[in-house]
Amino acid sequence: MPLTSxxxxxxxxxxxxxxxxTGKGGVGKTTVAAAIAFDASRRGQRAALVEFDDGESGxxxxxxxxxxxxxxxxxxxxxLVDTLGSVLGAKIIARxxxxxxxxxxxxxxxxxxxxxxxxxxxxxxxxxxxxxxxVVDLPASGHALDWLRVPNAFARFLGRSPLxxxxxRIHDEVVAAGRSEVIVVTLAEPLVVKETEQLCxxxxxxxxxxxxxxxxxxxxxxxxxxAWEAVTSLADQxxxxxxxARELLDILRARGDQADxxxxxxxxxxxxxxxxxxxxxxxxxxxxxxxxxxxxxxEVPA
Amino acid sequence: MSPIDMGMEGAGPASQPPPSAMGTxxxxxVGGGGVGKTTTSAALAxxxxxxxxxxxxITVDPARRLADxxxxxxGRHAQPVRLEGANGCLFARMPDSRMSLDDFVLWLFEDPVQxxxxxxxxxxxxxxxxxxxxxxxxxxxxxxxxxDSGHWHEVVLDTAPSRHxxxxxxxxxxxxxxxxxxxxxxxxxxxxxxxxxxxELKPKSGLFEWGRSxxxxxxxxxxxxxxxxxxxxxFGDMVSVRERWAGLARRxxxxxxxxxxxxxxxxxxxxxxxxxxxxxxxxxxxxxLQPSAIVLNRAESEPPVCEQRVLExxxxxxxxLQDDHREALVRTxxxxxxxxxxxxxxxxxxxxxxxAIAPAGTSxxxxxxxxxxxxxxxxxxxxxxxxxxxxxx
Numbered sequence: 001m002p003l004t005s006x007x008x009x010x011x012x013x014x015x016x017x018x019x020x021x022t023g024k025g026g027v028g029k030t031t032v033a034a035a036i037a038f039d040a041s042r043r044g045q046r047a048a049l050v051e052f053d054d055g056e057s058g059x060x061x062x063x064x065x066x067x068x069x070x071x072x073x074x075x076x077x078x079x080l081v082d083t084l085g086s087v088l089g090a091k092i093i094a095r096x097x098x099x100x101x102x103x104x105x106x107x108x109x110x111x112x113x114x115x116x117x118x119x120x121x122x123x124x125x126x127x128x129x130x131x132x133x134x135v136v137d138l139p140a141s142g143h144a145l146d147w148l149r150v151p152n153a154f155a156r157f158l159g160r161s162p163l164x165x166x167x168x169r170i171h172d173e174v175v176a177a178g179r180s181e182v183i184v185v186t187l188a189e190p191l192v193v194k195e196t197e198q199l200c201x202x203x204x205x206x207x208x209x210x211x212x213x214x215x216x217x218x219x220x221x222x223x224x225x226x227a228w229e230a231v232t233s234l235a236d237q238x239x240x241x242x243x244x245a246r247e248l249l250d251i252l253r254a255r256g257d258q259a260d261x262x263x264x265x266x267x268x269x270x271x272x273x274x275x276x277x278x279x280x281x282x283x284x285x286x287x288x289x290x291x292x293x294x295x296x297x298x299e300v301p302a
Numbered sequence: 303m304s305p306i307d308m309g310m311e312g313a314g315p316a317s318q319p320p321p322s323a324m325g326t327x328x329x330x331x332v333g334g335g336g337v338g339k340t341t342t343s344a345a346l347a348x349x350x351x352x353x354x355x356x357x358x359x360i361t362v363d364p365a366r367r368l369a370d371x372x373x374x375x376x377g378r379h380a381q382p383v384r385l386e387g388a389n390g391c392l393f394a395r396m397p398d399s400r401m402s403l404d405d406f407v408l409w410l411f412e413d414p415v416q417x418x419x420x421x422x423x424x425x426x427x428x429x430x431x432x433x434x435x436x437x438x439x440x441x442x443x444x445x446x447x448x449x450d451s452g453h454w455h456e457v458v459l460d461t462a463p464s465r466h467x468x469x470x471x472x473x474x475x476x477x478x479x480x481x482x483x484x485x486x487x488x489x490x491x492x493x494x495x496x497x498x499x500x501x502e503l504k505p506k507s508g509l510f511e512w513g514r515s516x517x518x519x520x521x522x523x524x525x526x527x528x529x530x531x532x533x534x535x536x537f538g539d540m541v542s543v544r545e546r547w548a549g550l551a552r553r554x555x556x557x558x559x560x561x562x563x564x565x566x567x568x569x570x571x572x573x574x575x576x577x578x579x580x581x582x583x584x585x586x587x588x589x590x591l592q593p594s595a596i597v598l599n600r601a602e603s604e605p606p607v608c609e610q611r612v613l614e615x616x617x618x619x620x621x622x623l624q625d626d627h628r629e630a631l632v633r634t635x636x637x638x639x640x641x642x643x644x645x646x647x648x649x650x651x652x653x654x655x656x657x658a659i660a661p662a663g664t665s666x667x668x669x670x671x672x673x674x675x676x677x678x679x680x681x682x683x684x685x686x687x688x689x690x691x692x693x694x695x
Binding site for chain 2 (some may be wrong): 024025026027030056057060084087088139140153156157158159160161162163164189190191223224225226227229230231233234237241243244245247248250251252254255257258260261285286
């Protein structure tokens with residue numbers, strides 16, 4: 001797919017160099033992250049998609065777009081050696097520390113060290129100047145805030161020590177407002193929206209930010225007008241069709257409820273003052289990053 | 303006193319004798335994100351309760367989804383769930399994570415001086431929530447207590463929506479390994495040097511071949527002296543209650559390997575969910591376990607009969623309907639038909655994939671896409687569908 005000509009660094013949708021994509025498991029978070037990265041590359045930006053531990057879902061969603069987007073999979077052991085190495089001034093010492101069997105278990109129990117090391121690697125990527133847009137696909141089971149508060153927590157807890165100072169630096173480079181943005185992916189389902197609400201609330205309280213974008217995924221098209229009236233009319237008719245019609249009414253009502261749920265999701269997004277709210281359609285098969293990027297383009301003015 | 307106790311208000315009569323005579327059966331539900339695991343776990347629990355089994359459903363998921371699905375509240379005790387047919391046999395337990403961490407510390411440390419020291423430790427305050435596996439440990443503690451109580455015929459555990467959901471099963475054992483590591487004793491000894499009340503934790507001679515001072519210097523360089531002191535103190539306190547960890551590890555292992563404990567993998571016909579299901583099958587196998595069944599959601603075999611019958615009725619004969627209404631209905635029904643077909647194809651592919659990866663003879667239970675938005679209505683519909691599938695609970 002040909003790249004478009006270079007556009008100015010800031011596009012309408014995103015403004016910060018690091019974008020964290022968050023949302024509960026199964027909402028299509030990785031697909032949206034891959035799409036954002038691909039869309040950035042189409043606008044002439046050097047884009048990276050960052051995942052942790054297992055890059056299988058990112059690879060699957062990127063598909064052909066992999067040739068345009070740097071797919072970076074961060075693995076914990078290596079990230080830890082890199083991070084400790086930068087603190088100690090030598091990777092050799094870090095490697096020795098981490099591979100020592102007794103110390104290894106100790107290190108693995110240090111709270112939040114995993115999140116810290118990963119964010120340090122994101123910081124290194126940002127500082128390398130190799131990318132204009134770094135899209136981070138945060139793990140589904142984690143809570144975005146539990147990640148993003150770690151560098152500052154380390155800074156507070158470890159004071160002026162090398163690791164504490166590093167925490168401050170990581171926060172300033174890749175977490176602070178202006179340096180990073182958060183995209184929240186949700187579904188038009190009450191349970192998922194509630195969880196999204198809690199997340200946005202914490203974002204505001206703990207980081208003092210609002211989501212740059214809320215994506216409401218798998219939005220179903222409403223049924224054509226008139227179907228409901230037709231079935232209601234059938235339910236008044238002779239018994240052989242009335243029972244089926246009434247059952248069908250229940251189904252149509254539930255489908256109609258989904259339209260309400262979508263409205264609720266949008267209402268939520270507006271109430272948390274997200275910069276943009278975008279619906280993405282329900283697709284019969286898992287859509288690719290390129291397809292989702294096209295949908296995003298349609299929804300957000302270029 | 304540990305707050306892990308239970309209120310049994312609202313308990314109705316069970317139609318079977320108390321569990322102590324029969325033992326408590328544990329069902330662990332695992333699955334990737336977005337497959338409907340929480341609602342399916344609740345549906346299983348409801349089905350069991352409908353059979354008169356006194357059932358507790360526990361979720362590790364801190365997002366309150368289960369509470370909402372069952373119309374109940376987060377609480378420190380098992381809460382009764384009043385859903386159609388439950389008849390007082392169904393209860394839910396949903397730990398609140400911050401409160402539970404403090405509860406867990408209360409359970410772990412009986413000495414109030416030690417407890418206060420832990421809770422005041424900056425390492426605990428800042429990062430306690432992030433301590434690897436802490437939510438999972440809390441759930442295990444809770445699970446253990448409920449099973450030991452003998453109150454329940456059935457306990458259904460809804461795990462985190464992740465392919466790594468099983469990792470929590472091994473936490474007590476891994477932590478025990480950590481607590482028994484020489485390095486930790488060394489670290490605890492550092493704390494004892496600083497705190498005279500911990501004098502009994504003096505290091506043994508020849509503890510650490512590296513040379514204690516060298517390792518101390520490196521750790522001090524990384525985290526700073528203050529950080530080192532706080533971390534040491536925290537680990538020192540954990541080491542001192544090593545026996546409690548050991549007990550927890552042993553009993554958890556026993557519970558998970560009990561022949562009556564069963565593992566259900568919950569999936570849906572999407573690429574991500576099937577990849578997660580495959581991962582979980584291999585993960586279970588690496589522990590010497592296998593799934594007793596795989597539940598495939600959104601995978602109805604037949605579309606609802608009413609849709610086909612109404613479509614036939616209005617295509618054969620206009621039935622006195624306004625033309626535009628009739629057309630809208632036909633378009634809607636054809637669209638729904640197509641949705642069913644696509645889901646059916648996806649389900650078919652998913653089942654083929656599952657047959658390739660799951661141990662021979664693993665049954666696959668197909669549950670339908672439920673056309674309801676109200677979570678408790680979804681739970682009831684799934685329970686009805688489970689019953690209709692005829693599969694053994």
